[in-house]
Amino acid sequence: MSTNQFEVFGVDVRDYGHLWLAAWRDLLFGDDSPVRMALDSQVTLRQPDGSFSVYQAGREIVDGSPANEALAIPEELVLNRKLTLPSIAEADLEAALRLEIAACSPFGDDDTAAGWRVTRDGESALLTVDLIIVSRSAVMAFLGEHRGVTAASVPEIWAKAGSFWVCVKGFGEGAREAHYLRRLVRVGALLAACFLLLWALAGLSVFLNGRELSGLEFRRDEALKDAGDAIAMRDELAATNTVISELNKLSRQFPNPQQEILRLTELLPDSAYITQYTQDGRKIRLRGRGTEAASLQQALTEETAFSSVTAPQAISRVGSTGLEQFFLDIELRPRSR
Numbered sequence: 001m002s003t004n005q006f007e008v009f010g011v012d013v014r015d016y017g018h019l020w021l022a023a024w025r026d027l028l029f030g031d032d033s034p035v036r037m038a039l040d041s042q043v044t045l046r047q048p049d050g051s052f053s054v055y056q057a058g059r060e061i062v063d064g065s066p067a068n069e070a071l072a073i074p075e076e077l078v079l080n081r082k083l084t085l086p087s088i089a090e091a092d093l094e095a096a097l098r099l100e101i102a103a104c105s106p107f108g109d110d111d112t113a114a115g116w117r118v119t120r121d122g123e124s125a126l127l128t129v130d131l132i133i134v135s136r137s138a139v140m141a142f143l144g145e146h147r148g149v150t151a152a153s154v155p156e157i158w159a160k161a162g163s164f165w166v167c168v169k170g171f172g173e174g175a176r177e178a179h180y181l182r183r184l185v186r187v188g189a190l191l192a193a194c195f196l197l198l199w200a201l202a203g204l205s206v207f208l209n210g211r212e213l214s215g216l217e218f219r220r221d222e223a224l225k226d227a228g229d230a231i232a233m234r235d236e237l238a239a240t241n242t243v244i245s246e247l248n249k250l251s252r253q254f255p256n257p258q259q260e261i262l263r264l265t266e267l268l269p270d271s272a273y274i275t276q277y278t279q280d281g282r283k284i285r286l287r288g289r290g291t292e293a294a295s296l297q298q299a300l301t302e303e304t305a306f307s308s309v310t311a312p313q314a315i316s317r318v319g320s321t322g323l324e325q326f327f328l329d330i331e332l333r334p335r336s337r
Contacts, residue, residue, distance in 0.1 A: 033057065039183045041176050042066035045158055045165065048074055048146065058117065058164065068176050070156035070167070071147060077138055078159045079104070081131040090127060093118070097131065107135045115159065115166040130161035134168055255282055255332050267303060272296050282332040289318060293326035300330065307333045 040057040044066040047053075054064045081104060089096055097116055105112040113136050119128040139157060143149035157171040167173050257279050264274065264286070272290025279285075290296055293315045301309045313327040 035184070036180065039187065040180050041068050043068045043070045043156065043176065045070045045072055047072050055165065058167075068156065070158045070173075071143065071149070072158050072160070072165070073134070073139055073142060073168075075160055077134055077142060078161075079106070079133040080161055081129075081133070082162065083127075083129040083131060085127045085129060087120070087125045087127055090118075093127070093129075097129065100131065101133055105133050107133075111136050113139070113157075113168050113170045115161075115168040117161060117164045117166045130164055130166060132159045132161045132166050132168065134159065136170070139168070139171075255279070255335075260284060260332070263303075263305065267300060269296070282334070284330040284332070285312075286328045286330065287325070288328075289323045289325050291323060293324040296326065297328060300328065305333060307331045 037057040037059065042054055042056045042061070042064040044052050045055055046069065054061050054066050055070075056064065081100070083097075083100065085093070085096065097114075101112065101114045102109070105114075112133060114131065114133045116129050116131045119130070120126075121128065134157075140149075140154075143154070143157075149155070155172040156176065157168040157173075158165045159168055160166075260279065261277065264277075268274070268288075269290070271292065272288060274286055274288040276287035277284070297309060297311060300306060303309075308329075308331045310329045311327060312329050316325050317323070318325050
């Protein structure tokens with residue numbers, strides 16, 4: 001049994017915030033992002049043999065007007081790695097890949113550049129990462145010899161990773177990334193403005209309807225004042241209130257299930273939990289599981305709010321889980337008047 005109080009079904013709930021941010025990051029900046037496919041700049045990828053093709057958000061397109069240029073480097077300059085990771089690793093995927101790059105790169109830290117593409121398998125809930133590692137100095141030597149590129153005019157550098165073209169980070173992709181971010185901010189601002197406009201229209205509609213409703217209420221009050229049966233209605237209302245008051249008194253005589261559930265929540269240790277709760281008046285029946293059911297029964301017996309705590313069935317072990325299943329009958333003490 002896990003001793004981590006934050007772990008639910010094998011997942012640490014403290015990771016949910018990271019997973020939520022990772023989901024948004026993947027939606028806006030991921031390789032398969034539909035937002036990026038719509039807003040990212042088109043890129044002309046030039047091969048070492050002189051041929052070229054046009055890509056947008058990593059996908060080849062037929063017709064387009066590319067504003068950026070990328071140069072492909074030959075496979076002999078690229079170290080390829082294929083990783084398979086559980087989907088839970090997506091919360092810290094970049095940190096995990098940085099460690100993998102540092103461990104696998106045969107080049108120095110200042111001479112190492114890398115890129116990756118993530119593919120998701122929905123059926124097996126796994127992440128497939130195509131990772132590429134290159135030497136900066138080797139790439140620059142190739143570009144200077146075959147392309148006449150200097151350090152001041154380095155374009156984007158792409159390399160083949162499996163069946164995908166992957167952008168190698170740390171070269172000339174910053175301009176395209178900044179352009180995409182500006183487009184994303186503009187679209188987000190436009191959507192926010194549309195939302196605020198809709199909210200303002202909805203608020204105006206509510207305001208106008210409220211004024212109309214106020215007028216109707218005023219006319220209703222005038223009609224009630226003129227009605228001859230106002231006194232009869234008042235008397236009937238007083239009688240109804242009396243009945244409601246009596247019903248409230250009766251309801252206060254019986255225990256509140258919410259209060260008893262709260263009490264049990266405070267009494268139960270972290271090693272035990274309730275699977276079934278039934279209450280009939282002052283009688284409560286519990287079924288649950290825990291690591292020390294006998295000690296739990298003893299602890300509940302010492303609660304002053306309980307007049308008796310009995311076990312209608314014997315404690316039984318639940319397979320090889322280390323848990324014990326227990327049944328308890330609890331009778332509450334009558335409330336003092």
